[in-house]
Amino acid sequence: MPEHLVLISPSANRVYAAATPSLIxxxxxxxxxxxxxxxxxxxPTVLGGVPYLAVRTPDHLAEDGVALLSNLSAVHALFRREGALLAPVELQRSERYPSDLVTIQKYQxxxxxxxxRLLLNVTAAATRHPRKLLDGTLQVFDPMCGRGTTLNLALSLGLDVTGVDLDRKDYEAYSAFIxxxxxxxRLKHTAEDKQLRTGGQTRGRRLDIEVAPTKEDFKAGAVQRxxxxNTDTSDLDGLLRATSQDVIVTDTPYGVLHGSHGDRLARSPLDxxxxxxxxWHRVLRSGGAIGLSFNRHVAPRSELSTLLQQHGFEPVTGEEDAFRHRVDASIDRDLLVAVKA
Ligand SMILES: C[S@@+](CC[C@H](N)C(=O)[O-])C[C@H]1O[C@@H](n2cnc3c(N)ncnc32)[C@H](O)[C@@H]1O
Structure with a gap:
């Protein structure tokens, strides 16, 4: 069995970095x-004092394994073990734009x-067609997108994406940033910022971006959207087509107030x-999956799981605490993935 070693990215966040080997x-x-x-x-293993992930794949699936490992959330470099030495392996990354698209925005x-990225990966893996993640056809929806981390990530991976957030400041900050x-x-693109209206009623605002990595792609209509x-995620009627999304990925409110949010912004994720x-169930395709990141202090895992079942999703069972990690004293973070049959 060929063995690959994944060199884990040095993370900017010290707390998250400590949890990375087990998460990855x-x-x-x-x-x-x-x-x-x-x-x-x-x-997880340590070589020369540096943490790596050691991965053994059956011979005939070694190439597939490389594609998979190249797209992990925290891969920095990849090697193949050759006796006592490591041979570099070319990463097959999906990223199409400079990485600052995802990293440059900093805000509380x-x-x-x-x-x-991890949440998107494990959610896509649970869908009926996981390889859409790699071939650029996965349709991503973040129904509480904040200032757009998921939007930027999906764009960088060549995917089409829709986000919803009620906070006007987040919307304006994202619109200005992108x-x-x-x-x-100097990317050829269009960006349209206008009122969000249905049936003569104003529901908020909307920003629509079309972009392609090259002028030629843009001219040929090979654009990403x-x-x-900017509206309330609990009322999406008439805004998104039924069964149009492959994955829903979102980081739910933590019950910790970041900045000055208005009254309509819920603080309890369960409510x-x-x-x-x-x-959300209505807009997800059958065979699609939902991945929620949440704070166990304010949303117990079992309650969240029950809530998902009550709304027609089937939680994916796995190792109970595999993704659980401490962010700070008030956030015990975890994720839950469920599928729509
Ligand atoms: C944990 S934050 C998401 C942060 C985001 N992933 C980012 O990196 O910017 C949760 C978001 O839920 C949004 N939210 C809360 N209640 C909402 C509602 N009723 N409709 C839409 N968004 C809501 C908040 O405005 C907040 O931006």
Whole structure:
């Protein structure tokens, strides 16, 4: 069995970095199951004082294994073990734009971009067609997108994406950021910022972006689309087509107030999910999956799981605490994935 060693990215966040080897181990197992490589063997290891992930794949699936490992949330470099030495392996990354698209925005309440990537990966792995993640056809929806970490991540991976957030300041900050970023990187694009209206009623604002990595792609119409709807996620009627999304990924409110949010922004994720989940279920394709990141202090895992079942989702069972980690004294973070049959 060929053995690969994944050099784990040095993370900016010290607390998250300590949890990374076990998180990325669980992420690799989830992706391997989704990609049909169930016999993979994964374990964190240390070589020369540096943490790596050691991964053994059956011979005939070694190439598939490389594609999978290249797209882990925290891969820095990849090697193949050759006796006592390590040979570099070319990464097969999906990223199409400079990495600052995902990393440059810094604000209180931002979801760590590696965690967002991990959430997207394990959620996509649970869908009926996990390889859409790699071929650019996965349709991503973040129904509480904040200032757009998921939007930027999906764009960088060549995917189409829609986000919803009620906070006007988040919407305006994202709109200003993405327009400036697209201009500064001289990418051919359109950006339309207008009122969000249905049936003569104003529901908020909407930003629609079309972009392509090259002028030629843009001219040929090979564009990616990102939309941000600044409205209440518990009322999506008439805004998104039924069964149009492959994955829903979102970082739910933590019950910790970041900055000055208005009264309508829910602080308890369970109350909010109770009123929003049926609308989210409607827009998800059959065979699609939902991945929620949440704070166990304010949303017990079992209650969240029950709530998902009550709204027609089937939670994916796995190792109970595989993704659980402490962010700070008030946040005990975890994720839960469920599928729509
Ligand atoms: C943990 S934050 C998401 C942060 C985001 N992932 C980012 O990196 O910027 C949760 C978001 O839920 C949003 N939210 C809370 N209640 C909402 C509602 N009723 N409709 C839409 N968004 C809501 C908040 O405005 C907040 O931005």
């Amino acid at each position: 181990t669980a992420e690799t197992r989830a992706l391997a199951t989704g990609f049909g490589i169930p016999d993979i063997e994964v374990e 309440g931002k979801t760590n971009e590696q965690w967002t 327009k400036t970023w697209l201009r500064q990187h 990102a939309s941000f709807l 909010l999910l109770e009123v929003a989940l049926s609308g």
